Amino acid sequence: MTEYVITPAATPSLAVEGQEARFPLRRVYCVGRNYSEHAREMGHDPDREPPFFFSKPADAVVPASGEVPYPTLTSDLHHEVELVVAIGVGGKNIAVENALEHVWGYTVGVDLTRRDMQAQAKKAGRPWDLSKGFDASAPTNPLLPVSQVGHPVKGIISLSVNGEERQHGHLSEQIWSVPEVISYLSHAVELQPGDLIYTGTPAGVGEIKPGDVVTGGIKNIGNFSFKMGEKP
Numbered sequence: 001m002t003e004y005v006i007t008p009a010a011t012p013s014l015a016v017e018g019q020e021a022r023f024p025l026r027r028v029y030c031v032g033r034n035y036s037e038h039a040r041e042m043g044h045d046p047d048r049e050p051p052f053f054f055s056k057p058a059d060a061v062v063p064a065s066g067e068v069p070y071p072t073l074t075s076d077l078h079h080e081v082e083l084v085v086a087i088g089v090g091g092k093n094i095a096v097e098n099a100l101e102h103v104w105g106y107t108v109g110v111d112l113t114r115r116d117m118q119a120q121a122k123k124a125g126r127p128w129d130l131s132k133g134f135d136a137s138a139p140t141n142p143l144l145p146v147s148q149v150g151h152p153v154k155g156i157i158s159l160s161v162n163g164e165e166r167q168h169g170h171l172s173e174q175i176w177s178v179p180e181v182i183s184y185l186s187h188a189v190e191l192q193p194g195d196l197i198y199t200g201t202p203a204g205v206g207e208i209k210p211g212d213v214v215t216g217g218i219k220n221i222g223n224f225s226f227k228m229g230e231k232p
């Protein structure tokens, strides 16, 4: 057994619906601008860009329930509701036609974003890390295994704040499908069991204020409800 000079941090993990055993997390990747209307609302041409990726720390994944802490260093926290893919079988240079064999399951999650900090980073040509990858920046529902939900390719994906619908789209509107996203990413990095991929958000992203109640979900995948904490 390996000895460490300090006590190692616990393995980050995500709950699995209806099971005691949890899904251990390794890496968290996110796709940028994967729905046309959202790409347009962010000022980009959706038709000419290949998918691009950014990361969040695995321990940024927290339950999309109860209270989620409002982060420091922002006055414009944004919600992005997303289909989340969990990788159960690793691989590199995965072909699109084999990509779904690597999926363990799916769920719905929220890519929380310090939009003001991200805008400054974009303007200065700096990395997005801290605008996307802060503590508790990925409230996410328990996972559902493929044996239970299959491979979702359509269905409404939506998010509301204080009961008012802000985001409303369909999984079928993704520019890059789940198999294409897995294939692209696996050409950039070797995927391993425990990796999550947040597959992008439909149009309607906007601000969440401290104390707001955030609800949403994906048809046949599940619904979530959490409250944002007070401003730190």
Ligand code: MN
Pocket: 030, 031, 032, 080, 082, 111, 198, 200, 201
């Ligand atoms: Mn996103």
